[in-house]
Amino acid sequence: MTATPPRRVTATTNEDDFNLGRDESRAVRRRSLRLLGNLLAPHKKPLLVAVLLVVTSTVGQVAGPALVAVTIDQAIPALLDRGDAGPLATFGALYIVAAVAGGLAAGAYIRQAARIAQGVMLDLRRRVFRQTQRLSLEFHETYTSGRVISRQTSDMEALRELLDGGLTGVVSSMFLMVFVAGSLVILDWRSALVLAAAFVPALILTRWFQKRSQVFYREQRTASARLIVKFVETMTGMRAVQAFRRESTTERDFGALSDAYREANLKTFGLNGRYQPGLLLIGNVTVTAALAIGAWRVLEGGMEVGVLAAALLYIKRFFMPIQQIGMFYNAFQSAAAALEKVSGLLAEEPTVVEPQRPEALPHARGDxxxxxxxxxxxxxxxxxxxxxxxxxxxxxxxxxxxxxxxxxxxxxxxxxxxxxxxxxxxxxxxxxxxxxxxxxxxxxxxxxxxxxxxxxxxxxxxxxxxxxxxxxxxxxxxxxxxxxxxxxxxxxxxxxxxxxxxxxxxxxxxxxxxxxxxxxxxxxxxxxxxxxxxxxxxxxxxxxxxxxxxxxxxxxxxxxxxxxxxxxxxxxxxxxxxxxxxxxxxxxxxxxxxxxxxxxxxxxxxxx
Known part of the structure; x- marks a missing residue:
C-alpha cells in the first residue's frame, strides 16, 4: 500500500514565539518539558546519585550552625566551669567532619551533574542535526538557514550554560533552603516565624521577577536569533551585497538588529538590578529583626546565646540561595526560551515519509x-x-x-x-x-x-x-x-x-x-x-x-x-x-x- 504523506505539523519555531496566545504557550511549554524529560530519562541512575550527593552536601552545610549552637551553649560552659575540654573537641571535630563531607559531596555532585549535562547536550545536538537532515526539502526551502544555525549554536549554548552551572546551583540552593528552614524550625520555632514572615515579600518579589524575566528573556532570544539570521544571510550573499553596493543598507539593518539585541539585554540587566538588591534588603531586614527579637529573648532568659547565633546563621544562609536562584533564573529563562525553539524544530514532521513496508528495488532499470x-x-x-x-x-x-x-x-x-x-x-x-x-x-x-x-x-x-x-x-x-x-x-x-x-x-x-x-x-x-x-x-x-x-x-x-x-x-x-x-x-x-x-x-x- 502506498504510504500516505502525513499532515505537516507546523511547530512553533517562529522567532516571535513570545507573542503566542496563552493556550499555545502552554502547549509549547508542555512540548519542551516532554523533550527535557525524554533527554533525562536515560540518566535516571546518575540523577539518583546526584540527588544523594547534593543531600549529603546540604546536610554538611546545615549541620554547621547547629554545632555552633551546641558548642556555645554546652561545650564552652563545660570547659569554663569544669575544665572539661572533651565536648569542645568533640563538637569541633564534628564541625570539621561535616564541613569536609559537605565539601567533598559538593565537588562530587558538580562533577556528576556535569557528566549528566554533557550527556544530555550530546544527545540533543545529535537529535537536532539528525532532524535537520531528516526533514524534507519543503522545510529547508521555507525555514531559513540562519534560524537552523541559531538552533544549533546560540540556543544550544543557552542550554549548555544552564545545565553546566545554573541547574547545579538551583538544585543545591533549593535543597539548602528546605534544609535550613527545617533546621530552624527544630532549633527555634519562634525564629522560624520571623523567617516565614520575611519569606512572603521575598516570594512576591521573586514572582514579580519571574513574570517579567520570562518575557524579557524570550525577547532576548528572539533578538539574538534575528541577529544571527541577518549575519548568516549577509555573509552567504556577500557577492550580491557588494555587487549591488548594499553594504550601507545591510550595515544599517544589522545595526538596528544589534541595537534591539542590546536593548533586550539592558532590560534583563535592569530587572536584575532591581531584584537582587530587593532580596538583599529583605534578607538584611530579616536578620536585623531576628537579632532584635532574639537579643530581647536572651535578656529575658527565654533563649540561649548559642541558639541565637545559630538562628542568625540559618536566616542569613536561607536568603543566600534565594539570591542564587534569582541569578540562575535568568539562565533558566534564556534556556527555557531556547528549549521551546529546539523542541519546535524537533516536533517538525517531514512531508516526504519513509514507506512502512518498502518494496525492494536493488537494480533499477529507469522506466x-x-x-x-x-x-x-x-x-x-x-x-x-x-x-x-x-x-x-x-x-x-x-x-x-x-x-x-x-x-x-x-x-x-x-x-x-x-x-x-x-x-x-x-x-x-x-x-x-x-x-x-x-x-x-x-x-x-x-x-x-x-x-x-x-x-x-x-x-x-x-x-x-x-x-x-x-x-x-x-x-x-x-x-x-x-x-x-x-x-x-x-x-x-x-x-x-x-x-x-x-x-x-x-x-x-x-x-x-x-x-x-x-x-x-x-x-x-x-x-x-x-x-x-x-x-x-x-x-x-x-x-x-x-x-x-x-x-x-x-x-x-x-x-x-x-x-x-x-x-x-x-x-x-x-x-x-x-x-x-x-x-x-x-x-x-x-x-x-x-x-x-x-x-x-x-x-x-x-x-x-
Missing part, C-alpha cells in the same frame, strides 16, 4: 511514468494540473519552457523531494512512495545548478555518493566529464582541498566536479536541472561528449535553457503552465512551426 500527477506547493496555486508522461528506460529527454512552466517541479517529484498532491510517480512500475529512500537515492540522482562542494579533497567530493570507490573509478568519472585535466593542474591533484588557497575552483569547474560525482554514483535515472548553466561555451563543449557517453543506456531528464545541451536528447518536451504542449525528437520539433522551432530559430540568430 519512469507520471500517472496523472497533480501538484501544488502547500496552499499555493497548482503548478502541475494533470501531467501524464512516460519516459522509457534508457531514454534521454530534455525539458524546455519558460520560467514557471513546471520543469524543476517535475524533477523534484521524480527525485521525491516532494510527493505528488494527486496521482503517482512510478519507477519500474513501483510507486516511488513505496521505495525505500536508500534504494531511491541509489537509483535516482539529481545535479542542480548549485554545485556544492564540501570541505575536503577533490577525491572525497567526487566520491560523495560512493565513498568506497577506487582511485581508478574516480579518475574515470572525472575524465568522462572533462574534469581530469584541470584537477591535475591543481596543487595536489585529487588530494587538493577545495576550500584552501590553491584549491579554489570556478563555477564551471564546480559543475564538472558535480557531474563526476553524479556519474560515479551510476544511477539508473539522472536528472540535470540547469546543470550546464555555469559552464562557458568551451566548457560546455567539453562536457557534451562526456554527457553523451555517460547518458548512454541511462534514463536522463535534462532541464536546460541552452539548446546546445538539449541537442543530445532523444526526445524534447516543451512545457507551459504545467502541461506538455510539444513532444518529439529535436529534429522533428525544429522542422515544425511550434514553440521549440521558434526557440531554436531565436537561438541560432543569437549565435550569429
Amino acid at each position: 519512469l511514468r507520471l500517472d496523472h500527477v497533480r501538484f501544488a506547493y502547500g496552499d499555493g496555486p497548482v503548478v502541475l494540473p494533470d501531467l501524464d508522461l512516460h519516459i522509457p528506460a534508457g531514454q534521454t529527454i530534455a525539458l524546455v519552457g519558460t520560467t514557471g512552466a513546471g520543469k524543476s517541479t517535475l524533477a523534484k517529484l521524480v527525485t521525491r523531494f516532494y510527493d505528488a498532491s494527486e496521482g503517482r510517480v512510478l519507477l519500474d512500475g513501483i510507486d516511488i512512495r513505496d521505495i525505500s529512500t536508500q534504494d531511491l537515492r541509489r537509483a535516482v540522482v539529481m545535479v542542480t545548478q548549485e554545485a556544492y562542494l564540501f570541505s575536503g579533497s577533490v577525491r572525497e567530493n567526487i566520491a560523495l555518493g560512493r565513498p568506497d570507490a577506487s582511485q581508478e573509478d574516480i579518475e574515470a568519472a572525472a575524465r568522462a566529464v572533462g574534469a581530469h585535466e584541470f584537477i591535475m593542474r591543481m596543487p595536489d591533484g585529487y588530494d587538493t582541498d577545495v576550500n584552501k588557497r590553491g584549491g579554489r575552483v570556478s563555477a564551471g569547474q564546480r559543475q564538472l566536479l558535480s557531474f563526476a560525482r553524479a556519474f560515479l554514483a551510476d544511477p539508473a535515472v539522472l536528472v540535470l536541472d540547469e546543470a550546464t548553466s555555469s559552464l562557458d561555451i568551451p566548457g560546455e563543449r567539453l562536457v557534451q561528449h562526456g554527457l553523451q557517453t555517460l547518458l548512454a543506456d541511462r534514463t536522463a531528464i535534462i532541464i536546460a535553457h541552452r539548446l546546445s545541451t538539449v541537442a543530445i536528447a532523444d526526445r524534447v518536451l516543451v512545457m507551459a503552465h504545467g502541461r506538455v504542449v510539444e513532444d518529439g525528437s529535436p529534429d522533428e520539433l525544429i522542422a515544425g512551426d511550434g514553440r521549440f522551432a521558434a526557440l531554436h530559430a531565436a537561438w541560432q540568430d543569437s549565435l550569429v
Whole structure:
C-alpha cells in the first residue's frame, strides 16, 4: 500500500514565539518539558546519585550552625566551669567532619551533574542535526538557514550554560533552603516565624521577577536569533551585497538588529538590578529583626546565646540561595526560551515519509511514468494540473519552457523531494512512495545548478555518493566529464582541498566536479536541472561528449535553457503552465512551426 504523506505539523519555531496566545504557550511549554524529560530519562541512575550527593552536601552545610549552637551553649560552659575540654573537641571535630563531607559531596555532585549535562547536550545536538537532515526539502526551502544555525549554536549554548552551572546551583540552593528552614524550625520555632514572615515579600518579589524575566528573556532570544539570521544571510550573499553596493543598507539593518539585541539585554540587566538588591534588603531586614527579637529573648532568659547565633546563621544562609536562584533564573529563562525553539524544530514532521513496508528495488532499470500527477506547493496555486508522461528506460529527454512552466517541479517529484498532491510517480512500475529512500537515492540522482562542494579533497567530493570507490573509478568519472585535466593542474591533484588557497575552483569547474560525482554514483535515472548553466561555451563543449557517453543506456531528464545541451536528447518536451504542449525528437520539433522551432530559430540568430 502506498504510504500516505502525513499532515505537516507546523511547530512553533517562529522567532516571535513570545507573542503566542496563552493556550499555545502552554502547549509549547508542555512540548519542551516532554523533550527535557525524554533527554533525562536515560540518566535516571546518575540523577539518583546526584540527588544523594547534593543531600549529603546540604546536610554538611546545615549541620554547621547547629554545632555552633551546641558548642556555645554546652561545650564552652563545660570547659569554663569544669575544665572539661572533651565536648569542645568533640563538637569541633564534628564541625570539621561535616564541613569536609559537605565539601567533598559538593565537588562530587558538580562533577556528576556535569557528566549528566554533557550527556544530555550530546544527545540533543545529535537529535537536532539528525532532524535537520531528516526533514524534507519543503522545510529547508521555507525555514531559513540562519534560524537552523541559531538552533544549533546560540540556543544550544543557552542550554549548555544552564545545565553546566545554573541547574547545579538551583538544585543545591533549593535543597539548602528546605534544609535550613527545617533546621530552624527544630532549633527555634519562634525564629522560624520571623523567617516565614520575611519569606512572603521575598516570594512576591521573586514572582514579580519571574513574570517579567520570562518575557524579557524570550525577547532576548528572539533578538539574538534575528541577529544571527541577518549575519548568516549577509555573509552567504556577500557577492550580491557588494555587487549591488548594499553594504550601507545591510550595515544599517544589522545595526538596528544589534541595537534591539542590546536593548533586550539592558532590560534583563535592569530587572536584575532591581531584584537582587530587593532580596538583599529583605534578607538584611530579616536578620536585623531576628537579632532584635532574639537579643530581647536572651535578656529575658527565654533563649540561649548559642541558639541565637545559630538562628542568625540559618536566616542569613536561607536568603543566600534565594539570591542564587534569582541569578540562575535568568539562565533558566534564556534556556527555557531556547528549549521551546529546539523542541519546535524537533516536533517538525517531514512531508516526504519513509514507506512502512518498502518494496525492494536493488537494480533499477529507469522506466519512469507520471500517472496523472497533480501538484501544488502547500496552499499555493497548482503548478502541475494533470501531467501524464512516460519516459522509457534508457531514454534521454530534455525539458524546455519558460520560467514557471513546471520543469524543476517535475524533477523534484521524480527525485521525491516532494510527493505528488494527486496521482503517482512510478519507477519500474513501483510507486516511488513505496521505495525505500536508500534504494531511491541509489537509483535516482539529481545535479542542480548549485554545485556544492564540501570541505575536503577533490577525491572525497567526487566520491560523495560512493565513498568506497577506487582511485581508478574516480579518475574515470572525472575524465568522462572533462574534469581530469584541470584537477591535475591543481596543487595536489585529487588530494587538493577545495576550500584552501590553491584549491579554489570556478563555477564551471564546480559543475564538472558535480557531474563526476553524479556519474560515479551510476544511477539508473539522472536528472540535470540547469546543470550546464555555469559552464562557458568551451566548457560546455567539453562536457557534451562526456554527457553523451555517460547518458548512454541511462534514463536522463535534462532541464536546460541552452539548446546546445538539449541537442543530445532523444526526445524534447516543451512545457507551459504545467502541461506538455510539444513532444518529439529535436529534429522533428525544429522542422515544425511550434514553440521549440521558434526557440531554436531565436537561438541560432543569437549565435550569429
